[in-house]
Amino acid sequence: MNPLKKISTLFKLLRQERQYRLRLEFVLTDYCNLNCKGCTHYAPVAPKEFEELELLRQEMSHLGNVCGSEVRECYLIGGETLLYPHLTEAMTMLRRYFPTQKLSIFTNGLLIPRMSDEFWQLARELDFHIVITIYPVKADYDAIIALCKEKGVKTEVYGDRSQQDSFFRFPLSPVKLRHNRKIHLSCFNRGCMSVIGGYIYPCSISGCVSHLNRAFGTDFRHEEGDRLKVSEIGSAKEILRLYTHPVPFCGYCRKYQPADYGISRREASEWIDEE
């Protein structure tokens, strides 16, 4: 990249940092009914586990109290979010603690035709957005999107993974680099503040890494500064720092690249670069 372009990209990124307003992603499960190569929640190797409802309530309540006014939007996310067995309770709690924020449910859409009347009614009453990512699988996405609209629920499409360059590979390397500012600044996952198991991580790549360790015997570790314990957070500023500053875990990350969509064969090379 020529030097002028580099400087203009840097300014653009710094401007984005200044304008950023918090977005919290409550991860309900990393388990999924699809099996995508290189998934950023490591769903193909994630166990069928779900976030405890009471822990979720404590996380939402604490974050709503200490920094709700500075949160722009919250997601319920997976894995496949619609597989969460307590989804309607989670929706009700999220709206209770974040009464004015934009609230969204992220989904691959496949289970939409099977959702209950209670779900649709709550989604309307609590003003949830259904955000669908389209995958190149056998599903009638036009009908799925039309159904959401027919149910009177705000619906958005977040990416079509059948398009070229719409999927990315975010490799980790067991060799940790110290100078991680550059990787962090250009990181596509920056800002995906992931609330998982009582902690906030700057991204799912770090937050869900235990699935990789379990599946492939790797030892990607969290150090001081990699995450915040939700119950100890006192202000939004502490969370924002996870967005604006690299954390030690960023040293494992290597440059992300567009990748063709594919089915996972649950191989380590989908996520890990040996160096």
Ligand code: SF4
């Ligand atoms: S649908 Fe999303 S969460 Fe599920 S495996 Fe694919 S990328 Fe991962």
Ligand code: SF4
């Ligand atoms: S650990 Fe840092 S560089 Fe890696 S994906 Fe997360 S925010 Fe980006």
